[in-house]
Amino acid sequence: MAQLTTLNPASMRLVMESVPFLKQHGEKITTVFYQKLFSNHPELLNLFNQTHQKQKQQQKALAEMVMSAAMHLQNLEAIAPAITRIAHKHRSLDVKPEQYPIVGENLLAAIKEVLGEKATPEILNAWAEVYSFLADQFIRIETQLAEELLQQPGGWTGFREFVIDKKEKESDVITSFYLVPKDGKAICSFQPGQYISVKMDIPGEKITHIRQYSLSDSPSKPYYRISVKREDGNDQFPAGIVSTFLHNRIHEGDSLMISAPAGDFVLQEKENRPVVLISGGVGLTPLVSMLNTLAERRHDVPVTFIHAALNSRVHAMKDHLRNLAEQHDNIRYFVCYEQPSDEDRRLKNFDKEGYLDLDWLRSLIPSPEADFYFCGPVPFMKVVKSLLGQLGVKDTDMHYEIFGSAIPI
Template structure:
């Protein structure tokens, strides 16, 4: 992957940037929060791209603050942040963020830095960051250009949004519904890797801006359609109902058209690994796990799989019957269900939560590939359990929106 930049930073600039690392650690979230406020004040059309729910929750500013901090910390060797760059670039490509957006972001980020830091943000510091931002932006633009080129040249691939028809809508549980999507133009379907997602552009009546949301593809590649399985986000803890999930559940029907971007994401199953596979999910986090499970039974017939799913109860547990069918057909697949508040305790293998000692009892080995997905608190617990059971860091795979410390701390 290309990492060349158009400008080389001088040592003085690097020294200034590195000297600001402690300041960014302390004030980074305030800077990025103010940045997004400025951005949407000066360029409200960008609300068509950025998830406003993540803005309200503070996830988006925190994620950007983490990226800026990492870039400053590794300004001597920007290749060190390539994993972060690649993950963010996958998101950018799925949202169709282009090179022309970067100067707008840079201008507002520097102004936000100046506002938050006040006199501490001297002209020398701001000028150094202006030079550094140009170099960092070039890294992102270069990586994203390669991604756009690759997906545009892939058989069935496309850039920007493409209309898909909902050919089937299927209720999976009280809160999760699957949507089967086929290209409205009748053309080919781009391949994807299990674990990847698509971005849906919801154009809702009465809403001044488009709403973009990313949903994991929930079955194996190679089918004639895409499938996403969407949880209806009801009001909770002071947050309103999810606009897009409610729209999909209540207004989108078979025959409806949804614009989507091509599959993206770097949280993907390593199919070259033949060791035992452990898939752990909480709630709607089972969607990428289902894609991985379906892929293994189709392509890695001898690979041992342990599939663990946690849900509140049996009424919100999606695709349970499909997993049961798989375990009956394939002796190499073992499945466990954990319910926090079951209506019938006989409907699950464990009541409560996934706990370290229980994992120790049921896991065949810690020399395996572990993938997990779910709410942040769930993933934080999974990560800590696996680390305490001696699982190697390189065998622990997850995807989180925001700083990895949200899970690993």
């Protein structure tokens, strides 16, 4: 991120002094903020995942981001990765510069409502200045990302119509969709690990829904592939509106509106440096893109792929992954099943039963000197990050992706 302009010192001081209030009331402030935003501007509902709203994920993530920004105003470079990550998502959602003042107005109103008399005019003015400053940074980065896309062959901004060329069941819960542009023109390349946004108008739904899905194949292909888990819901959470519609109602020949690839969780191809990919459940999708790319380009790089799943019935692309390992001497592949079926046991479909643990990872990973990429459910990633730390892996060598709202792990 480029060097940032210095803020007014007095405003910085007032905002930083409000950090204790943010820690105490942050989630309440963001909850009130979203209520006000959606009430005053329902046209913005489509930019936010309403399932994550119900689960309070976005409220928690926004509270963390606001507090982190307040704490690091004197050194915003410390949160530059988070700012870049959010800017990628905003570009993918086609967030417009004119929407930032709307967000700022409702955020300040929420701060005033929750903090009451503690939100003095001086504090509110300071927050307004800081928000405007941060909004300018986001707009600058998002504009730059959009311009870079347009300079690429086949690049575009906003949403473009693609056709389902093939729909392929990968497991009991995951299906792949192969997407080609309806206009027959070129598509831009992407970095392994990136995602696209899918925008859908679903019959019976009042708002347009937008979801991000990782690209699950290498960028050398003439299509984009997404591999979507059907979220059936349970007693706590409703079924996924978009994922169930894609699985049940979208077929070959149908069209989808998608954004160009985005995201900063990407494969960093370094000369001869080993790569370790660790996935849980549908978290394998961006890592399969990375693995396929490495299999095509880098036969000199040692690659270890470790996947954890409930059992083979929900394990997507298992034959493809095993075949890659058999065909390439530099690729090793290991599977951990939490609850293997009788057939899994009979066919020896897995290498470990139960959960990932320190001893097993230590036996598979000869050295902490490698680039580690991991993705999966948040509890899974917390465990993986902890285990890698115990193995001596540096934080700078750990790269991970969180599906949904970016709650720190």
